Amino acid sequence: MKKTLYTIVTFSIALVMTSCGSDTKKSATDNAPAITVTTNKVSLGNTNPFLSVSGKIQAANSADLSTRMMGFVNKIHVNIGDHVNKGQLLISINNSDLQAKQAQVNAGITEATIAFKNAEKDYQRYQNLFASASASQKEIDDMRANFEMSKARLESANQLKNEINAQFAYSNITAPFSGRITGKNIETGDMAHPGMPLMSIEAPGQFEVIAMVPETEISKIIKNTEVDVLVKSIDQSLKGKVHEVSVSAKNTGGQYLVKIVLDKTDANILSGMFASIQFPVEKQTTTDMVLVPTEAIITNGQLSGIYTISQNNTAILRWLRLGRTYGNEVEVLSGLSADEVYIVSANGKLFNGAKINIQ
Known part of the structure; x- marks a missing residue:
């Protein structure tokens, strides 16, 4: 009986201690100071009635050097x-092997030159003898053949020297x-x-923009059309002209390559910058994209998410499925819809359920 009473008392004390610990933890979370955050509203891309696509700036004259x-x-x-x-x-x-080949070629040219000069003298001598009827037709024919062969050997040696010199250009x-x-x-x-x-x-001074246009819009893109190019990183709008329009999307996944040459400008643009190109043609299709800034995206391994706000003013981490990147914005395919508010930045470490104070 005493043992049974002792077990009941021990269990009651443990239950009370666990309950107190839970209340203490909950109270600590409730009493945590609110984290000040900056929010933004989901924006929809491609709301402009004119066709707008993303592209990347590159130098008009560039080369990758190899050997x-x-x-x-x-x-x-x-x-x-x-x-x-x-x-x-x-x-x-290192071109030590080429230098050895060059020495061999030069020796061959010297040998061929001497043989050619001797053959030339012999041929001229037999021509004079043949003219005075002192040499037969066969003898003059043999001398001519020897002369032509010596000439061909010398020409071959000189061409081999040109080949070696060309290889030096790659070293x-x-x-x-x-x-x-x-x-x-x-x-x-x-x-x-x-x-x-x-x-x-890269040759500085002249730049171009490479853009990919969907098949539903490519038929309206005409060469030499003037376009507006917005460079988001420097927040400047530049002028350009359509220079090339691809007629095949075989190797580009249904997207057609369009090249725009930028007008000369003093703007501080660099190769690799993202740009938005607006063509002066009405879009044939209207597709709205949910766009959010890349700085607001939270990554965990291969997962990507964003913090939204609950009705109780707490942070909620929502996982997203992302699409293509457009400069400093990324397309959200699912997980976030229009007119929703999300957290861009915070002055503390956010977590699920954290109390927030909207700045």
Whole structure:
């Protein structure tokens, strides 16, 4: 009986302690200070009656430099950001094997030159003898054949020298035009392989925009049409003109490539910036997109979400399915609808159920 009474008392005390701990934790959460947040309302893209697509700025004249030969990189003469002139040496690749071949070719040219000169003298001598009837027709024919063969050997040796000289151009990589170095994919001592991109160069001053237009709208895009280009990162609108319109979407997933050449401007634009191009044609289809700024997106592994606000002014993490990125905004395919309010930033660490104070 005493043992039974002791068990009942112990269980009662444990239950009371657990209840007190739960109340204490709940009270601590309720008494936590509210986190001040900044909110925004879901915006719908493509509400403009005119066709607007996203694109990326790139230099009109750019090149990825590579080599046709294999060898170790002896020296890299420039760095990223350097301005270079046309013909300036950029990369030196070990060419000791080419130097050996060049020596062999030069020796072959010397030998062929001597043989050609001897054959030429013999041919001229037999021509004089044949003219004075002192040499037969067969002898003059043999001398002519020997002369022509010596001439062909000398020409072959000279062409082989031109081939070796052309290969030297791939061991000393030079700038194809004046511009600025934008990328470097190799370091001194690395092994260069044929076709491997070694360095990137761009000619500053003229830029173009590459945009992808859906098949429902491409028929209205006409070459030489003037367009407005909004560069979101610098918040400037530039003028441009349609330069190329692709007629095939075979390798672009149903999207047609359109190239816009930008007018010369003093705006501080750089390759890789995102832009929005507005064509002066009415859209054939009206599709609204839910767009949110990328800074408001919360990531956890492969999951992406955003904090919304409950009726009790608490933060609620909602997982989203995202689409394409348009500059500093991303398309929300599901999980968020129009006119909903979401949290852009907070002055503290947000979590599910956190009390918030809208700024």
